[in-house]
Amino acid sequence: MIDKFRESFKEEASELLAELETALLDLEASPEDTELIGRVFRAMHTLKGSGAMFGFDDIATFTHEVETVFDLVRNGVIPVSRELINLTLAARDQVKGMLQADEGTGTWDSAVTTEITVSLKKLAAGSIQADVNCQTGTEVTNSQVSSSESTLSGDELTTAKQFDPSSEGVTYRIRFAPVENIFMNGTNPVSLLNELRGLGHCCVVAQTRNIPSLTKINPESCYLFWDVVLTTTCGINAIQDVFIFVEDDCELKIEQMQVGTGDISGDYRKLGEILVERGDLSTEDLGKTLSGMKRIGEVLVESGLVTPDRINSALTEQNHAKLLIKERQSQEVAASIRVPAEKLDILVNLVGELVTVQARLSQTAALKNESILTSIAEEVERLTGELRDNALNIRMLPIGSTFSKFQRLVRDLSNELGKEVEMTTEGAETELDKTVIERLSDPLVHLIRNSIDHGVELPEIRTAAGKDRKGTVHLTAVHSGDSVLITIKDDGAGLDKDAIRRKAVEKGLIQENAEMSEKEIYSLIFAPGFSTAQKVTSVSGRGVGMDVVKRAIDALRGTIELSSKRGNGTTITVRIPLTLAIIESLLVKIGDDRFVLPLSIVDECVELSRTDIANAHGRNLASVRGRLIPYIPLRERFRVTGEVPDIQQIVITRIDGIQVGFVVDHVIGEHQTVIKSLGKMYKNIEGISGATILGDGDVALILDIQQLARREELAERLAGGHRELLAA
C-alpha cells in the first residue's frame, strides 16, 4: 500500500519541482516579492513533509536544509541574491535526481548534496552573523527531520495499547481535572477516559461536586473531574500519553498505588484506609467513626466528614481491587504455565532413561519368574508408559501456526508469479512434536512453492483448460496411528510423466530403455539435481529442492509419496512420526547383533527359506502372494559372519509407497525404542540412524531404512542392472 503513496508522492514532487523552478526564476526577476518567497518555502516544506512520510528520507533531510534557509529569507534575515537562486535551483535539480534515482532512471551524487548544503549554510551563517538578533535561524538549523522527534511515535502508541490481562500490572490512581473551558478546543474528556480503559482494567468515577446551580452554570464549561483507578502493564508513560493534548489544560495526578499483592493474604484494603491514604479523611476521625458500627460509608456521609462524592470514588477503588483480586485468583486456577523448551527436553530424556531401565526390569522379572517381582514390573511398565505418553504430549503443539505462515507465502508467491492461488487448510489443530514442527516447516514451504510454481497454471491457461481461473492448494494434516499425514494437494497441471522421464535420461539418472512404473517415475523428481522447470524462476527450478525436501523428511524418519494425474493436479503425502524421542520399533537379530527398524514403515514379515533363494536364480527377489518384492540381505550388507539359519525372515517395509524387504536372521518382536544419537564420530555412517539401549543393557543399532534402500537402488542403477529390483 505504501508503494501506491510513494508513486503519488513522486507525481506530486515532480509538479512541485516544476512549480519551484518557475517560482525561482520569477523570484530572480522580482527578488522583493514575498508571495514568491512564500511559494518557494511552501514547495520545499511540502517536499520535506511528504517526502519523510513516504520514506524519501534523503529528500526530506536535504529539503529541510533549503527550507531552513528560505524560512530566514521569508523573515527578511537573508536577502534574495543571485547566489541563493543559483543554489536553490541546483538543490531543485538535485531533488529531481534523487527522485529519478528512485525510479531507477538516474543517479545522484551525495557529494553534490553536501556541497549545496554547506554553501547554503554558509550563506545563512553569513547573514545571521550580520543579524545577531535572529534566533530562529540557529534553532531551526539544529532541528533534524527524524521520526524520533515526534512526540507521538507509532510504536509507542501501538505498544501502549497492548494490554496483557494475564500479567499483573501496576495499579494507578489518576485524578483528571480539566480546566473549565476544555470543551472550547474540541476536547472530549470521555474519549480520553475510553482510551484509558484501553490500557487495562479501569474504574472511572465522575466527580460532580463542582457543578453549580442552573442559574449559575455556564453550560459550555466543564465542571466535572474524574477519579480513575487503572491497573495496567503499560507503564506511566502510556498513561501520560493519553493526556498529551491536554497536559496544559488540566490538573493531572497519577500515583501508583498498592493493591493487595498477596502479602496481606490477598486482602483488599478497607474503605477507611483508602480515604485516609487519599487525604480525604484523617486517621483520628476514622477511629472515632469506627466506634459506631454502621456501614462506614453512610456514617461518614451522615457525620459530614466526607462528601458522598469522595466516598463513591473510594468505594470504586475498593471495588476495583476486589475485582482485580478475584480475577487474579481465577487466573491462577485456570492458568497455563510457560516452561522453557530445554526443561521439556530434559524431562523427555529422563523419561527415555526410565523406559530403558523399565525394559531391563521387565526382562529381569521375566527371567526370575517371581510373581511378586513380575507384578511390580508390570505396574512399573504401565506407569512408565503413561509417563512417557504424558511427557511426549507436553511437547506437542498444533501444526496450525505453521499453516498460517503458508497462507502468506501462497499470497506473495502467487502475486509474484501472476497466478491466482487460494490455499485451504484442514486439521490445523493436529498436534506434533515441537521439534518436528520446526524442522518440518522448511520442507513444507518448498513443497508448497513447488505446487504453485510448477503445479498451478497461469489463469489464462486454466481458463483455456476449462478450469476455474483460481487454482487451489489444499493442505491437510491428520493423525494416523503414531504418525501424522500431511498432504499438499493442488489442482494444477499434474506431473508430466514423459518430461520427467526425458529429463532423467538426459541427466543420466536412468537408462533410456529402463522400464519404470508411474510411481517410480514420479519419485525421480526427488533425485538430486533434478528439475523440469522450463526456466529458472526465483521461486524454484534451480535444481535443488525436492531432493533437499526428501532428505529433510528422511531426517525426521518420515516418508514422502506423490501421486498425480495429468491435467488434474498433484497430491504429495508426507508421513511424519509424532515424536523423535521414543518410537515403536521392531527388534531383529542378525548373527549376534540386534537391530531395530521403525515399526511405522513395516508392512509384514515373511519367511525366506533356502529353496526360495535358490528359486530366485541369484536375484534378490522374493515372491510374496504372487508379487515380486526386492529385498536387501542385511547379513551381506553388514558383513555379518557366522552360520546363516535355514529359514531367514524378510521384513517388508513400505518406503515412499514402494515395498522393499530386509532380510534378517530372526524377528524378536516389538520394542519401545528410546533413540540415542551416535555422537559426532559416527554421525555419517550410512544405513544407521541411531542406537538404543536394550533391556539387558546391550546396544542395538537403529536401521536407516530409507538410506539403505536408496543406496541399493543407486548401486543397481550404476551397474545398469535390472530395473525390476524396485518393481512394486
Added chain:
Amino acid sequence: MADFKVMQANGNESRVVTICGKLTIPHAQDIKVALIEVLAMTKHIELDLKEVTDVDLTGIQLLCALHRDTVNLKKKLSVSGNSNELFSDFSAASGFPRHIGCVAGEQCIWGGGGN
C-alpha cells in the same frame, strides 16, 4: 436548529417535560434556559428523556444541576427514559454510575453502581 426541542404538558400534579433530540453542547445554552423556566414553573417535574438521541457531558451536567436545584428548593424531580442504551452507555463511559447519590439522601438519577 431542529436538533433539539423541549415540550411541556400538564400532568396531574406535575409538569411533564420531554426533551427531544440532542442533549449536547451546541444546544447547551438553550437547554439551560428551558430547564430554568421549567424549574420556576412547577413543584414536581417529570422529566422524560426517551426522545433524546444524543447526550454529552454538558447535557449530563445540566441535568445534575437541575437535580440539585430541585433538592435544594425542596421540589421533586422524577426522571424517566434514562435507562436506555444511550444513557447507560454514556453514563458508564463517563463514570457516572455511583454508590451514593451526590446530594445527601437522594438517589442519583444515573443509577447506583451496584454492589
Added chain:
Amino acid sequence: MAKVIMTADDSASIRQMVCFTLKESGYEVVEAVDGKDALQKIGSRSVDMLITDLNMPNLDGLGLIRGVRAMPACKFIPIIMLTTESHDTKKQEGKDAGATGWIVKPFKPEQLLAVVKKVLG
C-alpha cells in the same frame, strides 16, 4: 452513521494517505486543497473533525483553525494539526488558535488513527 472527517492539505500525497487510512477505518472523508477551500467546504456541510496542515497557500492552517472555531457548528469539533516541527511554540500557537491536538510529520497510518480515536472517541 459514519463520522465525517475533513483533511486539509496542499500535498496531494498526504491527503491521499490520510483519506485512504481513514476510509479504511470506516470514516467518511472530505478533502480540501488549502485553508480557503476547507473553510468553504466546512461551511456547506457538517463535519465531525478536521485534520489540517499548517503550511498551506491562500489560507494557512492557523487561519483555518480560527475561521472554523468562529463557526457555530464547528465551535466544539476536534481539530488536529499536522506539523513538521515538534517545537512547542508551533503547538502552542495552534492550541491558542483552537486546535485540539497535533501530529508530527512524518507519521504512520496507525498514529493517525490513534489520534483520531483519541479525540473523536
